[in-house]
Amino acid sequence: MTTGWFTNAQKMRKSLSPRTLLIAGISSWSALVLLFAVLPVGSEERFLALVGASWAAQVFAGVALFVALRGEDRAERWPWMLFGGAVVARLVADVVWVGSRALGLGLAEAFQVVAHAVSYVLFFGVLLWVMSRIRQEEVSVAALDTLAVVLTSGLLIRFFAPFPFDELPLAMTLAVLVRPVCDLGLLFLGFAALMTVRRPRFVVISVVGLLLLLIADGAFLWTRAQGLYELGFAEAFWSGGVMLLGCAVLYWGGEPVEHSEHVGNFGVGLFWFGPFSPLLHYGLLLLWAAMYGPAPPYLLLGGVALVAIFSGRNYAAAYASGIMARRQEALALQAEQGRILRGLHDTVKQDIHGASMMIEAAIAAQKSGGDPETTREVLERALEASREAGRELSRPLDKLRAATGHDAANPAPFFRERLGKLAGFHGMHTHEDFAVPWEELGREEVVVAQQVFVEAAWNMAKHSGAKNFWLSTRRDGGWFVVEMRDDGRGYAPGEASGGLGLGLMRTRAEEVGAVLLIRSAPGEGTSVEVRFES
């Protein structure tokens, strides 16, 4: 039975579903932290509850990573191996620190700094990889934004935190600062990913985990500065944060990340004016220094670094924007080419296949002495199909010609020639009234007018049943108006647009800042207007 493998895989995944693991992890960890909170201070049971919470977090993070790695394709594994490495480095650092404190060993601090540095490098790497999957080219902008947030939040903490930084050597100051500022940076990256239209659940859980780490860091700094530090809550929150980061990986699979996602206006506003804003951070520091005393040298150096980061950011943003614009243009062109090819395939090729079969049928009938009248009818249909193929071929050719801008410099003959085709192919009476010369439009605008005309005119001719077709230009206030109108059957508002290909025309018009207006009513024909701002 070929389904065995699938059934077993399903059973394994069901028994270790992300939700099951997440709930089990949070429940165990919460129960042990609660126990730690209620037990008497200094008791052995209280210490054991803390160690238990830490171990519960480790076990669940480890199992989650193992399950996630088993489920991923090989190509997708390496980021999660890095993520796993970051979580493990963090866990090892914390466990060694807790153990070292309990056993009274002195090596823990230096080891912890190194292990945390490794874990942050890996975390940043993985989150930037996630960002690159979500925001593609803009990942360099996100990276530089994060660097700015890390820099200015570090300056803020250094400047305002009630911690004896002045008494510490530079290396120790950096060691103390690295954890909260890196957590803030990671949190910022997580929020930046959350601000995109799709919010990957992986990121949501990671952000909660990072928040726990940040709370732990804040509590640690504050309690140590106040001389109130006691082994306990900060460590519990650290382990909880690490556990959530581990479990988050389980939610990565199947996330739709192949599309470039932009941060919305709210997110952009939040970056410049919200709590993470590097400019607000630095403005506040400058204001404070201006009011209450000379700015320390590190503040000025930080300002220089911030200017450098923002210069790089602007360059990266312009570069990414250029790439995205070119890609958008290429995609639009590709889509248009696809539509033209489909048009050719669905009409011309089918007509030719049909005509070929009819001719073969006629030849066969002639050979076998079939009814001459039927043979003649079949040949006439084959002839009509060939003519129809010729007519249908004109439409994509016109589209291609308009899209290439080949006739943009001399538009009036282009329109006249196409009006002639409409009259010849569809028996319509065509009328032109170019009251305002086409030359008043720019090249790109003429191309758009030609594209909309080809799309609208061919569709009107094919679907409207009109006897007359008008093409006119006129001025209306500050607008140069191009109007295509027929006296066909029209359609009611809310109905399908009668096959007018509205979406494409509207998009093309908007690309040059023009407005597309369509009016129609049953029995009253249809009017398509493109209004270009003069």
Added chain:
Amino acid sequence: MRILLVDDHPTVRFGLRHLLVSAGFEVVGEAEDAAGALRLVGELLPDLVLLDLRLGEDSGIEVCREIKALPEAPRVLVFSAHSSVEDVAGATLAGADGYLHKGVGGEELIDAVRRTVASGRVWLLPSENEEEAVARIREASSEARLTPKEKEVFALVLTRRTNAEIAGELYISLYTVKNHVSSILRKLGLMSRREIS
């Protein structure tokens, strides 16, 4: 020999009808969409359905699966202007008995119809063959993110079981099976594909 034509293009249907009639076949009906095709298959009980894969908004692959899931299913010969590997793979998956490109000559078409009705499998394609199509199906399925249930359904589809048999085997409704199959075809990129070949 009773034949039903299913093609959304009237010129093709007209040409086919005359070609087949001139060769002595009986064209019992014509349909231009999925609903018409399924209705006429039930009403006219043809021996063979000559089926296009693009039926306007409808998918010929789904029509093929529906037809082949019937108790007394007629032979289905796909007659398409497309011959991408995805289309051939889709037709294979849907249980088609043959696949012809519309570019074949009239004599080849008539010969293929005769051989298909005589329980043969006829795959006349410019370059691809059935083995490549099956290989493509397996490759696509490993790339696609199928849910566990879809994988189960897919494994049964590959063994040429009908929707009803799958429903019975997995204890799920026929409607659910159809949904799973549609989802599988979509994820494998074998449905509503509009490549030009």
